[in-house]
Structures are given as C-alpha cells and as structure tokens.
Amino acid sequence: MLMRKLALFSIFCLFILAFNSCQKDNFSPPEIQTLSIATISPNSISLVGNIITTGKQTIKDYGFVYSVSTQNPNETNGIKVSLGSNPKEGEFSKIIENINFNGAIYSNVIWARAYITDDKGTVFGSIISATLPSPNSSAIFPNSGQSGDVVKISGKFYHPNINAVVVNFQGVKAKVISATDTELSVEIPRGINAYHNQQISVTIAINGAMASNSTSFTLLANIKDFSPKTGSVGTLIILSGDNMPNNSYYSSNLPIYFGNFQANTGNYYSQVMVPFSVGETSDVSVMSNGQRKTLGVFTVAAPKITSVSPDAVLPTQTITISGSNFPTQYDASANRQMIKIGNGEYQNASYSSSSTFSYNVPSSTPEGEHTLYYRVGPHEVQAPKKLKVLGHQITGFSPSSGGPGKEVNIAGNFILNTSYYVAFGNINVYATATSATSLKVIVPTGIDVGKVKLTFDPSNKKILIPGEFDMLGPTFTSFTPTSGVAGTLITIKGSAFYQGSGQVIFGTVAVTPISVTENTMIVAVPSNVTPGAMKL
Structure with missing residues (x-):
C-alpha cells in the first residue's frame, strides 16, 4: 500500500514538472528593428522599421517614438506614433508630418526608434537620428511697406501647412495669406512699435522651426487721416495713422500734397502746414513707396474783416485789423498776406493771430476815404467800412522867437510818440509828437540870428509851416x-x-x-x- 502511494506521488511530480516546462517554452517576446530615418522637410520625416517576430504573446501596440529634445526617446519622454495593434512580421513605415518644435531648443536634430508592445511590456529598436533641413528666406519684395500692405517672402519652405507658418514683424504676428514651397505671402500687421522709415526685424517659424533670414525690411508710415478739415492757409494740420514719423525725422521721402502743391514737411512730428498757394478746396494726399493715396478734402476758410481801428489815420500810422481766419504763419509766396488801400499797390502785411494783425499806412497814401483790401491764399476781401486818411494840417507854432535850446511847440495833426524832421532854414532836427495835436522841437545851434522859415517833413514830404521864427542871439x-x-x-x-x-x-x-x-x-x-x- 505504501509503495502504491509513493508511486502515485512520483507520477504527480513528473506531471507538474512537465507542465511547468511547457509554460516556460511558450514565452516568446517580439523582436523589432529600427531600419532607417529620412528627412522630407523641416517638419516631416519618413521612418522604416522591421518586425522580426511578433512573439507568442498578445500584441497591444506598435509604431515609432521620436523626440526633438532628448537623445533617448521612450514611452515617457518621447512622442509615440501608433500604427495599431495588428502588426505583421516584416518591414513597416510611417511618414510623420507637422513635427512641432515649440518649447524645444531647436537644433535641427530628431531622434527616433521603432517599438512594439505586448501584454508583457514594450520592446524597442535601436535609436537613430537625422538632421532636419532648415527653412530659409532669401528676399522680401517689396523690402519696404506700411501696415496693410502685402509682401512676398521668397526662400525654401518645404511646402508648409499655412496654419503652421508664423511670420512676425518686430514681434507682431502677421496674417499669412498663402504658403508654397518657395514663397510666403503675408500682410504687414498693425501695432508694430516703430516709426516711419525704421528698419525692423522679420522672423519666420514653421511648426516652431525658425527659418534663417538675412533680409531687412523698412517700415513706412501708413497715414490714414488728418484734422482739421477746414481752416485758413498756414493752418497746421495733424496727420494720424500707423508708424508715424518721430519728432526729429526729416520727411523728404514722405511728401504731402494739397492738390498739386507739395506742403512743407521739413522737421515735424506728424504735422504739416497748409500751403498759401492752394485753392479753396484741395484733395490732401500722401506719396509713400511710389503710391499716392488721397486722405480727404481740405477747405480753406475765407478771411473776414470785422473792424479797422482807428478808422481815421495819418500816413505811416499803424492800424489794427480785426476779424477771423487770418493766417498765423509767415509765407513768402505770391499768395502771402497782403493789404491794399484804395488804388495803391498791394503791400506785405504782418501776421499775429487768427483774429488780429497790424499794418502801417503807406506814407504815399493820399488824403480821403479809401477801401481797404485784404488778400491771402485764394481769397480777396474788403473791410466793411472805408478808411479815412487825414493830411498833416500844420496851423502854427509858439513861441515865435528864441535862441538855441528853446522848446518850440508846433500845432497840427500828428501821430503820438512819433518822431519827425523839422527844419529851421536848412538845418534839420528831430521833433517828437507829444500828443495828436502837438509836436515838440528844440531850436538847434548853428542858425544865424534873424527870421527863419520852419519846414515839417513827414516821410520826405516837406510842408512849409506858416509864419517865421525869429532867431535870437544871446x-x-x-x-x-x-x-x-x-x-x-x-x-x-x-x-x-x-x-x-x-x-x-x-x-x-x-x-x-x-x-x-x-x-x-x-x-x-x-x-x-x-x-x-x-x-x-
């Protein structure tokens, strides 16, 4: 009986041993190889792998894993590209596109390997690497422009997806209109922090891969509007738009036109003066990069004279002209601010403010009432009332005798605080009007004793004074x-x-x-x- 039990136990042990041997013989892991890597573009590669055997376990996944930041890509620090869970032994391949380098230190190198995963774990092929080609730009045409313009960037871009292309002008993202293997079409954005005629940087990235770029670009002002739209000639209008000139920029290559007249745009900060030679209305336009763009219409407001003070004056006397829409800037052109009295000639007028300026009545103006004409820019207007010009009426003098140094008062019409010449015989001396009716003069030396005639000379117009002066000796x-x-x-x-x-x-x-x-x-x-x- 004992021998029978020992025999049964021995048979059982042999069965267990045989069973375990069979299980160990059934474990057969898969084997995989990484055969090749080929670059297609800066953001795409072609990978080839080979499955030597799928093993005897259940396959859950296979494919490739790659990285642009580590030389040892795996399941935790690489990007997996799965080809499914039904592999076949032999070669397999995959084209990987839109490889993104955002956040990576781009060095043009990519590492990859094949993998296969069963219910026991993952088996990897060897690691291989490749240097990706760099996108590059060779030219921008045109190489200057303003916000809203479309420029063409030529180079080698490897047929990119338009959504993967990022073009920045001085750090501001531009709109990409089209992208081909050799050309990018982009719109210059608004909001660039630069002024007119400044050179700015242009950067290109395709899926995060920076393109080499040795070209330069000049940003131009995009003038869009101006204000005010009406005013006198000489008005300073303010220009507005993108990337305007700074306050020390000489704008010879950014001319502003009023009709066919070019405005003075020397040193300014987005301002320009309305030329005196313009018509009553003018199209305002700007010439930039060979293109002329109309901004709007400027209307020259007609000047208006409301009063002239005083309204009765002597020749050479200063009058004050009041009104509106007078220019406040100097101009030397034929359309500058000018005044004419009666049938006289137009003469230059001073400028002061938009509502008042002064004018000296010419010495040759005859006595009488005269119309005052004012001409500036495209307009000629008249004062509402005529100007009365008086003559110098000399009625006499006192005392009628005296020696050198004697003060003599001459009665007549004078301009207060104005100096005139008075002659005792043939000796001239300065006299000063102490009031509108009195002229003070000091008897000079060098006059012979006896009677002498006095002559009044207002601006080379000699007037004989009635009576004679008795020159006394000491x-x-x-x-x-x-x-x-x-x-x-x-x-x-x-x-x-x-x-x-x-x-x-x-x-x-x-x-x-x-x-x-x-x-x-x-x-x-x-x-x-x-x-x-x-x-x-």
Whole structure:
C-alpha cells in the first residue's frame, strides 16, 4: 500500500514538472528593428522599421517614438506614433508630418526608434537620428511697406501647412495669406512699435522651426487721416495713422500734397502746414513707396474783416485789423498776406493771430476815404467800412522867437510818440509828437540870428509851416557882484542863453559856466586871472 502511494506521488511530480516546462517554452517576446530615418522637410520625416517576430504573446501596440529634445526617446519622454495593434512580421513605415518644435531648443536634430508592445511590456529598436533641413528666406519684395500692405517672402519652405507658418514683424504676428514651397505671402500687421522709415526685424517659424533670414525690411508710415478739415492757409494740420514719423525725422521721402502743391514737411512730428498757394478746396494726399493715396478734402476758410481801428489815420500810422481766419504763419509766396488801400499797390502785411494783425499806412497814401483790401491764399476781401486818411494840417507854432535850446511847440495833426524832421532854414532836427495835436522841437545851434522859415517833413514830404521864427542871439543885461576874489560866484543876467556848451571869458581866460538857463548864468571867477578890472 505504501509503495502504491509513493508511486502515485512520483507520477504527480513528473506531471507538474512537465507542465511547468511547457509554460516556460511558450514565452516568446517580439523582436523589432529600427531600419532607417529620412528627412522630407523641416517638419516631416519618413521612418522604416522591421518586425522580426511578433512573439507568442498578445500584441497591444506598435509604431515609432521620436523626440526633438532628448537623445533617448521612450514611452515617457518621447512622442509615440501608433500604427495599431495588428502588426505583421516584416518591414513597416510611417511618414510623420507637422513635427512641432515649440518649447524645444531647436537644433535641427530628431531622434527616433521603432517599438512594439505586448501584454508583457514594450520592446524597442535601436535609436537613430537625422538632421532636419532648415527653412530659409532669401528676399522680401517689396523690402519696404506700411501696415496693410502685402509682401512676398521668397526662400525654401518645404511646402508648409499655412496654419503652421508664423511670420512676425518686430514681434507682431502677421496674417499669412498663402504658403508654397518657395514663397510666403503675408500682410504687414498693425501695432508694430516703430516709426516711419525704421528698419525692423522679420522672423519666420514653421511648426516652431525658425527659418534663417538675412533680409531687412523698412517700415513706412501708413497715414490714414488728418484734422482739421477746414481752416485758413498756414493752418497746421495733424496727420494720424500707423508708424508715424518721430519728432526729429526729416520727411523728404514722405511728401504731402494739397492738390498739386507739395506742403512743407521739413522737421515735424506728424504735422504739416497748409500751403498759401492752394485753392479753396484741395484733395490732401500722401506719396509713400511710389503710391499716392488721397486722405480727404481740405477747405480753406475765407478771411473776414470785422473792424479797422482807428478808422481815421495819418500816413505811416499803424492800424489794427480785426476779424477771423487770418493766417498765423509767415509765407513768402505770391499768395502771402497782403493789404491794399484804395488804388495803391498791394503791400506785405504782418501776421499775429487768427483774429488780429497790424499794418502801417503807406506814407504815399493820399488824403480821403479809401477801401481797404485784404488778400491771402485764394481769397480777396474788403473791410466793411472805408478808411479815412487825414493830411498833416500844420496851423502854427509858439513861441515865435528864441535862441538855441528853446522848446518850440508846433500845432497840427500828428501821430503820438512819433518822431519827425523839422527844419529851421536848412538845418534839420528831430521833433517828437507829444500828443495828436502837438509836436515838440528844440531850436538847434548853428542858425544865424534873424527870421527863419520852419519846414515839417513827414516821410520826405516837406510842408512849409506858416509864419517865421525869429532867431535870437544871446544878450547880457547885468552881472553881480562886480568884484571879488578867485572862486567868487557871479550871476549873469540876459536872454537867449544856450543851455548847452558855452564859455564866459574873463579877459583872456575862458571858464565854463556852472549852470545856465535861458536868462541866467552862474560862473566862478577863475584863479589864474590878473587882478584888476577886465571885460566879461
């Protein structure tokens, strides 16, 4: 009985051993190879693998895994490209497109390997690598432009998906209109932080792969509008748009036109002056990059004179003209600000503000009432009232006699605080109008004693003054004391003394008086005279 049990146990052990041997013989893992990698474009590759055997376990997945950032791609740090769970032994291949380099330090190198996964784990083929070609640009045409323009970028781009192309102008993303193997068509964006005529950077990325780019691009202003739309000639209008010139930019290559007249655009900060030579309405346009673009219409407001003050004046007198729409800028053209009185010639007028300016009545203007004409730019207007021009009416003078230094007042019509010439005979002297009716003049020296005619000369127009002036010589009536020592002060009485230079002679010794009035002179006895009686 015991021997029978031992025999049964031995048979059982042999069965278990045979069963385990059969299970061990059934484990057969898959085998896989990575055969080749070929580059197609900067963002696509072709991979070929080979399944030597699928093994005896259940296959769950197979394909390729790749990486652009690590040399050891696997299930955790690579990108898997699955080909399904039903592999067949032999070669298999896959074209991988739209490889994205965002977030990776792009070095043109990609690493890849084949893999196969069963219910026991994953088996990898060997790691192989390839250097991807770099996209590049060779030219931008045109190489200058403004926001909204479409430019063509030529180069080698490897037939990219348009959605994978990113073009930036100075860091601002542009709209990509089309993309081919050799050309990108893009629209220059708004919002670029640059001013007119500034060179800016252009970068190109295709699925994150940066294209080499040695071209330069010049950004131009995109002037879109201006204000105000109406005003006088000389008005400074403000231009608005994208990438305007900075305040120190010389804008010779950005001309602004009013009709056919080019405006002065020297050193400015987005401003331009309306030319005086324009018509009443003008199309405002800008020439940029060989293209002329109309911005709108500017209307020149007609000037209007509301008053002239004073309304009765003498020749050479200053009048103030008040109104509206007067220019505040100087201009030297034929259409500059000018004034004409009556039938006279147009003459230059000053400029001050948009509501007032001054003008000196020409000396040749005849007496009478005259229409005042004002011409500037495309307009000519008249003052609402005529200007009355008066003549210099001289009625007389007083006193009618005196010596050098005597003050004489001439009565007539004058311009207050204005200087005129008055002649005593043939000797001219300055006279000043102390009021509108009085002219003060000092009798000059060098006139012979006797009667002399006076002449008034307002701007080379001699007027004979009625009456004659009696030129008196100095006379002495007395002096006191009649004796004294050196240094004694002597008072001399008389008339027509000259209060300027003069001397008193003691015998042969000349002395300058201490003080002189018209009829009194004080002098000190000199120390170097000989004692005794002498003539003064």
